[in-house]
Structures are given as structure tokens and as C-alpha cells.
Amino acid sequence: MSAVVDTIEHMFDTGAMTATAAAVTFELSEVEAELDRGGHAPTGRAQGDVVRELQARIRSMQRNRIDTRALPTHPALADLLPNGALSAGGTYAVAGSTTLALALLQGASAAGAWCAVVGVPDLGVEAAAGLGVDLDRLVLVPHPGEQWLAVVAALVDVVSIVLVKPPSAAPGVPRIGEATAGRLSSRLRQREAVLVSLGDWPRADARLAVTESAWAGVGAGFGHLVGRQATVTSASAAWSGRPRSRRLWLPGPGGTTVEAVVARPEGADRADRADRMDRLRVVG
Incomplete structure (x- = not known):
């Protein structure tokens, strides 16, 4: 037990927390599960004492954990979340865009x-970095397999935000139902962590989705993609059933940033067309 915890502490101290951490955090969850099943605590200590010590040491590892009940998100997304931030202990569902899900992590990261x-085995790490996610503080577990739930539960003990793709109906991998989601939500509240789901999640605090989008930069058979304007809609019980929408660059020109689309004044398009026609008459 001590060796396992010391290994994780060393990873945090040296900034070497990578996908290898998944195996270590999973081992921690297995130790805790064994105690829950009535197994023997090391050195003859009571089971509850061992678990409490383990939890206390894990919480002390992340020296840069944000000490607040609200974790900041990307400024362009703040209006789409209740209270303008990610609530510690909360769950959020994102449909249709990995970029949007990663942007939610940007402020806290x-x-x-x-x-x-x-x-999420196909995650674009460079794209995540371009969106402002700090790769030195990012744990990747691309293939959790049948241990999906155990890995997520263990990571909730250690990190501030866990972005997950819920498992499909594969053999041996349980679906995420109300009961499972409820147990994870209880753990999130205890650890003051946040879960962001790529896909639906039971009783999510907010559900965000890209409802409309158009790429910019490609003309009639020429050009290259430079950015995408998207309408992002958010629904939350906190808003009494009234969704909120915002037009964003997702990603913006250059393929990395997320920014609000600046609305053009009414009549601007007509004025531009009139100006172009005047220039054509002069040239003619």
C-alpha cells in the first residue's frame, strides 16, 4: 500500500503522470475494494483506518488542486453553464464534439x-494542447476495457476533472445506468471533482451539444479549412427548461482557439454588397 501511494506521489512531484498512472490508480482501487469485501488490512490496522489514510494521502498529493467549489471553464463557455463554471461534484454531458468537451477543461487546467x-483512444493530444489543456497535468487512459468503472472511480480520487466516453454495450462492460451514475456522483461530491461525459449521462447538471455548424476557408473547389462556426446549446434544470445558445468559433481560425463569434451589426452585409457594387462600377 505504502509503495503504491509513494509511487503516485513521485509521479506528481516529477510531472510524470501519464497513462502509466492508470495501472497504479487501478491498483489503489483494487486495494480499497478488497477492504470493502472484508479482506485483511496490512499491519493489523482496522480497515476503516487504512482507507481513511489512503484517501487523505491521495488528497494531499495534488498540491495544485483548485481549492474552490467552482472550477473555471473556458471564458467563451461560461454563459452556457449554471453559475458560469464547473461545479465541484457535478456531471456534464457533451454531444457531438470532442473539441467542445476539451474546451470545458481549459480553464481549470x-x-x-x-x-x-x-x-477516448483517438484523442488528438496536440489539439488538446492547442485548446489550452496542460499536457503535463493530463492523464490518458485510452483503453480501460472491462475495468472502465474502476479506473474512472480511482481517477476521481486523484484529479479534478475526468473526461470520459461511456462504454458501449460490449461484452463484460456494464452500461452506465442510474445506479452506477449515482454512485459515481456521490464519489465526485466527496472528492469535489467533476465528470464530463462525451455522450449522455444520467441526471447531468448541464447538457451541451453542437446543434449547427459550418466550416470556413473552403471556396468553390479551392482553399483549406481554417475554423468552424458552431451554435452550442446548453440545457439545465437550473434554467427551468429554457436552453441557452451561443455562436462560437469551435475551433477558431488557426484550428486551436475557441472564441465567441462577434455579431455583425444589422445591415452590415447589405452595406458590404453595396460597397462592392460601387467599386465594380468605378472599375467598369
């Missing part, structure tokens, strides 16, 4: 929080 991504 930039402020020094550790984040984890579970079950």
Missing part, C-alpha cells in the same frame, strides 16, 4: 488542475 481522459 490552465489554473493548475489535473485532468484525465478515459476511453
Whole structure:
């Protein structure tokens, strides 16, 4: 037990927390599960004492954990979340965009929080870095397999935000139902962590989705993609059933940033067309 915890502490101290951490955190969850099943505590101590010591040492590892009940998100997304931030202990569902899910992590990551991504093997790490996610504080577990739930539960003990892709109906991998989601939510509240799901999640505090999008930069058979304007809609019980929408660059020109689309004044398009026609008459 001590060796396992010391190994994780060393990883945090040296900034070497990578996918290898998944095996270590999973081992911690197995130790705790064995105690829950009535196994023997090391050195003859009571089971509850061992678990409490383990939890206390894990909480002390992340020296840069944000000490607040609200974790910041990307400024362009703040209006789409209740209270303008990610609530510690909360769950959020994102549909249709990995970029949007990663952007939710940006504010907390930039402020020094550790984040984890579970079950997303095709994650673009460079894109995550371009969006402002600190790769030195990012744990990747691309293939959790049948241990999906155990890995997520263990990471909730250690990091501030866990981005997950819920498992499909594969053999041996349980679906995420109300009961499972409820147990994870209880753990999130205890650890003051946040879960962001790529896909639906039972009783999520907010559900965000890209409802409309158009890429910019490609003309009639020429050009290259430079950015995407997207309408992002958010629904939350906190808003009494009234969704909120915002037009964003997702990603913005250059393929990395996320920014609000600046609305053009009414009549601007007509004025531009009139100006172009005047220039054509002069040239003619």
C-alpha cells in the first residue's frame, strides 16, 4: 500500500503522470475494494483506518488542486453553464464534439488542475494542447476495457476533472445506468471533482451539444479549412427548461482557439454588397 501511494506521489512531484498512472490508480482501487469485501488490512490496522489514510494521502498529493467549489471553464463557455463554471461534484454531458468537451477543461487546467481522459483512444493530444489543456497535468487512459468503472472511480480520487466516453454495450462492460451514475456522483461530491461525459449521462447538471455548424476557408473547389462556426446549446434544470445558445468559433481560425463569434451589426452585409457594387462600377 505504502509503495503504491509513494509511487503516485513521485509521479506528481516529477510531472510524470501519464497513462502509466492508470495501472497504479487501478491498483489503489483494487486495494480499497478488497477492504470493502472484508479482506485483511496490512499491519493489523482496522480497515476503516487504512482507507481513511489512503484517501487523505491521495488528497494531499495534488498540491495544485483548485481549492474552490467552482472550477473555471473556458471564458467563451461560461454563459452556457449554471453559475458560469464547473461545479465541484457535478456531471456534464457533451454531444457531438470532442473539441467542445476539451474546451470545458481549459480553464481549470490552465489554473493548475489535473485532468484525465478515459476511453477516448483517438484523442488528438496536440489539439488538446492547442485548446489550452496542460499536457503535463493530463492523464490518458485510452483503453480501460472491462475495468472502465474502476479506473474512472480511482481517477476521481486523484484529479479534478475526468473526461470520459461511456462504454458501449460490449461484452463484460456494464452500461452506465442510474445506479452506477449515482454512485459515481456521490464519489465526485466527496472528492469535489467533476465528470464530463462525451455522450449522455444520467441526471447531468448541464447538457451541451453542437446543434449547427459550418466550416470556413473552403471556396468553390479551392482553399483549406481554417475554423468552424458552431451554435452550442446548453440545457439545465437550473434554467427551468429554457436552453441557452451561443455562436462560437469551435475551433477558431488557426484550428486551436475557441472564441465567441462577434455579431455583425444589422445591415452590415447589405452595406458590404453595396460597397462592392460601387467599386465594380468605378472599375467598369
